[in-house]
Amino acid sequence: MKRPQPNKPNKPNKLNKLNKLNKLNKPNEPNKPYEVVMKTFGGPVLFLDRSNINTDEIIPAKYLTENTKEDLKPFILEDLKLPGFDPAVNTRGAGVIVTRANFGCGSSREHAVWVFEVNNINVVIAESFARIFRQNMFNCGMLAIELPKKDIDALFAVGPEVTVSIDMDKETLIARGTKEFTCKFTLNSFDKDLVLAGGWLAYADKKY
Amino acid sequence: MGKTITEKIFEAHQRDVPSAHNVVLDIDVVMCHEITTPIAVNDLKARGMDRVFDPAKIKVVIDHVTPSKDTKTAIQAKILRDWARRNHINDFFDIGANGICHALFPEKGFIRPGYTVIMGDSHTCTHGAFGAFAAGVGTTDLEVGILKGVCSFRLPETMKITIAGKLGKGVYAKDVILRVIKELTVNGATDKVMEFRGPVVDGMSMESRMTVCNMAIEAGATCGVCLPDRVTAEYLWPFIQDQYQDVEAAVADFRKWHSDADAGYAAEKTFDVTGLAPQVTYGYKPDEVKDITDMAGARIDQVYMGSCTNGRIEDLRVAAEILKGRKIADHVRAILSPATPKVYSQALDEGLIRIFMEAGFCVTNPTCGACLGMSNGVLAPGEVCASTTNRNFNGRMGKGGMVHLMSPLAAAAAAVKGCITDPREML
Structure with missing residues (x-):
């Protein structure tokens, strides 16, 4: 398994392109070789300053009729109402979401993870997650990082323009804005294995 | 252990x-x-x-x-x-x-x-x-x-x-x-x-x-x-x-x-439920719950009876207790989606469907329907629904709509009165 360099977030490279290609679901495409690689993590931060952001806010149910992940792209966070937040403008260029507690509660729809994935947001950092959303993130080889409230507060204080770099080996993240903030995070070893494998399907196919 | x-x-x-x-x-x-x-x-x-x-x-x-x-x-x-x-x-x-x-x-x-x-x-x-x-x-x-x-x-x-x-x-x-x-x-x-x-x-x-x-x-x-x-x-x-x-x-x-x-x-x-009043949600999260007596009088536009929470035969029987011989309020539209064909057919046999229809309900086929605003029963912005479903998230039943979760009995009472009401007064 090839791993991209840590600390070089969101750099488009061949692996990334291949990965994207493999993750898309185009019903009429011919069979492709089954190959999955780890995603890249980090980038400019989108701050969502509210707890309990639910999956209906992330991707409304009316878009669940889309049959490819790419088609979800324009509808990211469409029903999320936050002061001064315009999903079409504010999600552009973001690579990381930083938010509060119980992110992704509600429905089991993995569309809520895919809509981030197709917008190149592969990391969500929160105080806590709803179980299904968190599992869906790791199952897609993406990062759902839980941090204590004081670290989340510190991340919000780095702003407003912040870029986060993530070192998977050292389980450390660095946020650079008007200030700089560094902290450790902990991944459950199984969740980390899923990320390294590029997701649960790749992991399970080899093992079971 | x-x-x-x-x-x-x-x-x-x-x-x-x-x-x-x-x-x-x-x-x-x-x-x-x-x-x-x-x-x-x-x-x-x-x-x-x-x-x-x-x-x-x-x-x-x-x-x-x-x-x-x-x-x-x-x-x-x-x-x-x-x-x-x-x-x-x-x-x-x-x-x-x-x-x-x-x-x-x-x-x-x-x-x-x-x-x-x-x-x-x-x-x-x-x-x-x-x-x-x-x-x-x-x-x-x-x-x-x-x-x-x-x-x-x-x-x-x-x-x-x-x-x-x-x-x-x-x-x-x-x-x-x-x-x-x-x-x-x-x-x-x-x-x-x-x-x-x-x-x-x-x-x-x-x-x-x-x-x-x-x-x-x-x-x-x-x-x-x-x-x-x-x-x-x-x-x-x-x-x-x-x-x-x-x-x-x-x-x-x-x-x-x-x-x-x-x-x-x-x-x-x-939880000691002795003396518990019928409950209803008031916000956009399912933990925002009040006694129905504290919400009485809040006007509704639609009633939805159904879903994986409360679309079973027992639920229809309970609602029919209130709907029997009554009409839904003039400004209210009401939808019943029996959860399965068996529930539907049992409700037909028991005369429940007739009670719902005579009260002014529209009866649909079994489906998740209005619960998540994917097919029928979508709310217009500003509209309010008394619903037997399980989620009241903002936009759940249609952008700008408001959903109040409650029991089938309370939803039936709301349909008749045109507003949230304590159903016990109608039994």
Whole structure:
């Protein structure tokens, strides 16, 4: 398994392109070789300053009729109402979401993870997650990082323009804005294995 | 130390222990519907892995948007239909035989005590009512479930929720679970199983237990669970009579799944429901719950009766108590979606459908329908719905709409009065 360099977030490279290609679901495409690689993590931060952001806010149910992940792209966070937040403008260029507690509660729809994935947001950092959303993130080889409230507060204080770099080996993240903030995070070893494998399907196919 | 029912089920299904905190379980039933499954099917196909681990353990239904409303939903239905056929999945339910997954599959006897069940639907926790471990999962988990028959979970902790006392007239399972969620909040049970115990749960029908377990996810729980007993055995009897000499033998066998007296719990909470008023949500989160008396007079535009929470025969009977001989308010439109064809046909036989129709209800086919604003019954901005469903998220039933969750009795009362009202006054 090839791993991209840590600390070089969101750099488009061949692996990334291949990965994207493999993750898309185009019903009429011919069979492709089954190959999955780890995603890249980090980038400019989108701050969502509210707890309990639910999956209906992330991707409304009316878009669940889309049959490819790419088609979800324009509808990211469409029903999320936050002061001064315009999903079409504010999600552009973001690579990381930083938010509060119980992110992704509600429905089991993995569309809520895919809509981030197709917008190149592969990391969500929160105080806590709803179980299904968190599992869906790791199952897609993406990062759902839980941090204590004081670290989340510190991340919000780095702003407003912040870029986060993530070192998977050292389980450390660095946020650079008007200030700089560094902290450790902990991944459950199984969740980390899923990320390294590029997701649960790749992991399970080899093992079971 | 003893074990909880969930620990016993986990032990019996353990396939792998990939870390100190995770287990991979063998799954007894993988359930699929047309919203979350087609992308998994397409993905498996694209990877050259278009197969299923065991067609007999996969149950498939088209329920969210049915009959299909447009080309996109017709394609979703077709993907599911074609996939079920080419993989020889016999338990596939299409138009004419379809109903809401969490009402239909129990009715077919697919869920048994001690089973592990997954589905790409958060309300899969409903099936814990049978003493099963049933969890909602995403599409990737579903995909692996379809392909390999396994699913990973963090080791569960259990919250013991004891429902004590006696429910008053006009107060039901829905009121109990809303009261519990109010206390626990929307993430109070995250990564936990809610084990419902106590005399009130013991006295509940399977339908009521399903209503309670259905909303465990609204407190963040992985699963809700009830201990399987005589009520469970009697409900399942048509499907298990070849396995047991009599109901008594089934009850005795089910006991092996019961939590031990010295089992360890992460938390224990007791709710005394004596004197509990009918409950109603007031905000955009299911833990924003009030006594209905505190909301009386709030005007509504629509009533929705149905869903995996409250679309079963018992719910229709309860609502009919109020609707019989009455008309819905002039400014209100009311929709009934019986949860399954069996519920629909039973309601016809019992004269309930006539009561609903004479009151002014529109009766639809069995479907998830208005609950998630995907097909019929969508609200216009600013409109308000009294609903027997399980989610009141902002925009859930249509952008700018407001949903108040309540029992079927309270929804029927709201339909007649045109505003939220204490249904006990109308009994």
